[in-house]
Amino acid sequence: RAKETGRDTFCFYDANMNARAAPRLRLELELRRAVERQELYLVYQPKADLLTGEVSGCEALCRWRHAELGMVPPGEFIPVAEESGLILPIGRWVLESACAQMREWLDAGVACPHVAVNVSPLQFLRDDLVADVSALLSRYRLDAGALMLEITESTLMRDPERAIAMMRRLKAIGVRLAIDDFGTGYSSLGTLKRFPIDYLKIDRAFVTDLTTNASDAAIAVSVISLAHSLNLRVTAEGVETEGQLLFLRGRGCDEMQGYHFSPPIMPAAFADLLAGGRGLALPVQKDLPART
Ligand code: C2E
Ligand code: MG
Ligand code: MG
Ligand code: MG
Numbered sequence: 001r002a003k004e005t006g007r008d009t010f011c012f013y014d015a016n017m018n019a020r021a022a023p024r025l026r027l028e029l030e031l032r033r034a035v036e037r038q039e040l041y042l043v044y045q046p047k048a049d050l051l052t053g054e055v056s057g058c059e060a061l062c063r064w065r066h067a068e069l070g071m072v073p074p075g076e077f078i079p080v081a082e083e084s085g086l087i088l089p090i091g092r093w094v095l096e097s098a099c100a101q102m103r104e105w106l107d108a109g110v111a112c113p114h115v116a117v118n119v120s121p122l123q124f125l126r127d128d129l130v131a132d133v134s135a136l137l138s139r140y141r142l143d144a145g146a147l148m149l150e151i152t153e154s155t156l157m158r159d160p161e162r163a164i165a166m167m168r169r170l171k172a173i174g175v176r177l178a179i180d181d182f183g184t185g186y187s188s189l190g191t192l193k194r195f196p197i198d199y200l201k202i203d204r205a206f207v208t209d210l211t212t213n214a215s216d217a218a219i220a221v222s223v224i225s226l227a228h229s230l231n232l233r234v235t236a237e238g239v240e241t242e243g244q245l246l247f248l249r250g251r252g253c254d255e256m257q258g259y260h261f262s263p264p265i266m267p268a269a270f271a272d273l274l275a276g277g278r279g280l281a282l283p284v285q286k287d288l289p290a291r292t
Pocket of ligand 3: 180201
């Protein structure tokens with residue numbers, strides 16, 4: 001860091017570098033205060049069961065509204081949080097807020113089958129994650145099976161042995177586990193079969209051009225069959241069109257998430273969705289594959 005190396009080294013930074021570094025630094029400084037300033041909130045994106053059309057759960061997604069910067073997208077602030085270590089307090093806040101929300105929905109009589117929370121690499125490899133999660137489950141009197149943790153494939157592949165050990169401890173307290181962004185992280189099949197997980201989420205990168213790109217279609221089909229042969233359920237991310245929905249449903253994909261059903265929404269809107277029993281309108285489709 002420039003500050004630590006001192007004044008004499010300042011000439012190493014040209015004007016261009018400063019211009020690029022400054023917003024990043026500003027973001028980090030602002031993010032440091034975001035939790036206490038209550039600038040973070042969660043939105044919830046419904047997931048739908050592709051067999052019944054019913055809401056099968058949701059994913060909690062973090063949002064940051066800064067007084068001057070406005071909405072800062074997660075694609076910008078999550079990497080900054082991760083690199084600066086701020087993801088630890090933020091991740092803890094996300095977990096707690098999601099648990100508090102689950103309790104609120106339960107009290108309102110609109111239980112959501114599962115709420116998934118994203119766990120970042122730094123958070124996942126911390127020993128205290130298990131204790132934190134189980135403390136939250138008891139504080140909010142939640143059924144552990146209603147909480148799902150989404151961990152990206154690339155996080156798991158950083159240190160697969162350690163990841164397996166951590167996942168076993170999380171499974172032991174009863175939470176469900178999903179591999180997020182599957183297809184982008186190079187797991188070997190041998191490693192994948194040792195992960196004690198419940199869901200694979202097919203990355204949006206393979207869903208977007210599903211109906212026009214033969215390779216993406218082939219990848220999606222393979223992931224679905226791989227998941228089923230390992231007794232896992234599959235969720236497709238980023239489903240935006242009926243064509244994608246028809247394709248995935250026809251190939252036996254279990255669950256979908258995407259703008260075609262719903263964008264991420266505020267908790268009250270999600271409660272309305274659950275209360276109204278409004279699921280995904282399924283297109284008429286013949287020859288659905290048999291489910292196991
Ligand atoms: P992700 O976990 O893969 O989440 C899915 C992302 O896809 C979300 O972006 C969601 O809004 C977006 N999405 C859902 N359906 C569609 C669709 O049909 N089309 C398109 N184009 N996009 C769709 P979002 O909310 O911007 O989050 C981006 C990423 O930031 C997440 O990817 C996740 O990796 C990270 N993130 C978000 N919230 C958290 C959090 O609380 N903790 C951690 N560690 N990471 C988070
Ligand atoms: Mg996710
Ligand atoms: Mg994802
Ligand atoms: Mg993704």
